[in-house]
Amino acid sequence: MEPNSGANQRIARISSHLNPPNLKMNEHGGSSLTSFNCRAKGGAPGFKVAILGAAGGIGQPLSMLMKINPLVSVLHLYDVVNTPGVTSDISHMDTGAVVRGFLGQNQLEDALTGMDLVIIPAGVPRKPGMTRDDLFNINAGIVKTLCEAIAKRCPKAIVNVISNPVNSTVPIAAEVFKRAGTYDPKRLLGVTMLDVVRANTFVLSCTLPILPAGPKMQAEVLGLDPRDVDVPVVGGHAGITILPLLSQVKPHSSFTTKEIEYLTDRIQNGGTEVVEAKAGAGSATLSMAYAAVKFADACLRALKGEANVIQCAYVDSQVTELPFFASKVRLGRDGVEEFLPLGPLSDYERASLEKAKKELATSVEKGVSFIRK
Numbered sequence: 001m002e003p004n005s006g007a008n009q010r011i012a013r014i015s016s017h018l019n020p021p022n023l024k025m026n027e028h029g030g031s032s033l034t035s036f037n038c039r040a041k042g043g044a045p046g047f048k049v050a051i052l053g054a055a056g057g058i059g060q061p062l063s064m065l066m067k068i069n070p071l072v073s074v075l076h077l078y079d080v081v082n083t084p085g086v087t088s089d090i091s092h093m094d095t096g097a098v099v100r101g102f103l104g105q106n107q108l109e110d111a112l113t114g115m116d117l118v119i120i121p122a123g124v125p126r127k128p129g130m131t132r133d134d135l136f137n138i139n140a141g142i143v144k145t146l147c148e149a150i151a152k153r154c155p156k157a158i159v160n161v162i163s164n165p166v167n168s169t170v171p172i173a174a175e176v177f178k179r180a181g182t183y184d185p186k187r188l189l190g191v192t193m194l195d196v197v198r199a200n201t202f203v204l205s206c207t208l209p210i211l212p213a214g215p216k217m218q219a220e221v222l223g224l225d226p227r228d229v230d231v232p233v234v235g236g237h238a239g240i241t242i243l244p245l246l247s248q249v250k251p252h253s254s255f256t257t258k259e260i261e262y263l264t265d266r267i268q269n270g271g272t273e274v275v276e277a278k279a280g281a282g283s284a285t286l287s288m289a290y291a292a293v294k295f296a297d298a299c300l301r302a303l304k305g306e307a308n309v310i311q312c313a314y315v316d317s318q319v320t321e322l323p324f325f326a327s328k329v330r331l332g333r334d335g336v337e338e339f340l341p342l343g344p345l346s347d348y349e350r351a352s353l354e355k356a357k358k359e360l361a362t363s364v365e366k367g368v369s370f371i372r373k
């Protein structure tokens with residue numbers, strides 16, 4: 001008998017629990033079906049969610065927060081690097097979702113099989129001095145590859161696109177799905193939730209530097225909780241295409257022209273504010289993970305049948321003459337169920353919308369021709 005056989009048998013038992021013997025082991029010590037499989041006991045009923053780019057600055061906190069979400073029963077974490085560590089780490093959380101990790105392109109399709117919701121934060125972030133459009137050359141190809149696999153393995157999934165430039169990556173995803181014959185415009189949503197989150201926050205907490213003693217904005221004077229504030233943000237997700245409708249803030253607040261100009265500028269440049277503060281170390285990750293989870297949770301609640309789930313998103317749209325536009329949509333069991341009208345706009349908003357539409361049209365066209373070229 002070998003000296004250590006008791007310990008070896010125990011290890012073999014544990015290892016066969018993690019990797020059932022009928023599945024072939026691969027070079028990562030996992031099965032050939034999934035690279036590594038960190039299974040929490042007592043997996044809850046719920047939705048299957050995949051995060052593509054799960055090891056990144058957004059991906060990690062997003063994965064952690066989705067592991068907490070009680071609507072999630074299975075969480076697949078895919079990236080081209082570092083998923084074993086992230087998966088192992090997150091799998092120790094004592095929440096219901098079963099977590100599985102997938103590493104590298106040849107495990108992408110397994111990561112996607114049977115998913116209800118796919119969230120895509122894969123791709124490079126900005127550095128100071130860059131626009132979101134400067135990311136196009138790298139991120140367009142990444143989104144294309146990921147969406148080709150989605151079309152094959154979970155064509156009915158709801159897809160949340162975070163990768164920038166969102167104004168172009170969503171049209172890219174649409175073209176990929178059209179080519180594959182799986183396009184359902186209701187199920188493809190560009191995530192603009194961070195603009196809404198920022199707008200809700202800034203409306204409450206901004207003091208105006210242009211006024212001498214920095215008096216509070218009206219909403220802050222009212223002492224509101226940001227969670228009770230709702231600022232619709234329409235258009236797209238870059239610079240002037242981000243258009244907060246401050247005339248429609250709930251609870252109703254009225255702002256001076258100076259306040260509107262200040263707030264609009266801050267909301268439009270919130271991303272750049274973070275990029276500059278991070279000084280080369282990337283862009284918004286934590287607030288984005290929060291916003292992505294808020295949005296994903298809304299999608300899952302709607303999938304489950306909750307009524308009246310309304311969020312802003314950048315979608316294949318009939319609200320303007322543009323093929324893609326961010327506005328309030330009602331979410332349901334099949335994704336986007338209804339476009340809410342833009343509502344009455346102020347003169348300032350109407351003029352800003354015209355400028356936003358010009359830029360958006362160019363970004364959409366750039367995405368479409370990337371696939372059709």
Ligand SMILES: NC(=O)c1ccc[n+]([C@@H]2O[C@H](COP(=O)([O-])OP(=O)(O)OC[C@H]3O[C@@H](n4cnc5c(N)ncnc54)[C@H](O)[C@@H]3O)[C@@H](O)[C@H]2O)c1
Pocket residue numbers: 052053054055056057058059078079080081121122123124125126135139142145146161162163164165166191192193194195237282283284285288
């Ligand atoms: N929509 C929004 O509001 C919003 C907000 C913030 C950031 N973003 C965008 O999200 C993206 C990610 O930002 P981040 O800060 O997490 O970047 P990051 O560099 O920290 O993480 C990106 C992750 O994507 C992975 N990745 C790269 N190529 C991949 C591929 N082919 N398949 C799967 N994964 C791949 C990387 O390995 C990395 O782990 C950027 O494009 C950024 O501009 C969007």
Ligand SMILES: O=C(O)C[C@H](O)C(=O)O
Pocket residue numbers: 125126132164194270271272274275283284
């Ligand atoms: O600004 C960026 O590049 C990231 C993101 O789009 C954001 O709005 O924070």
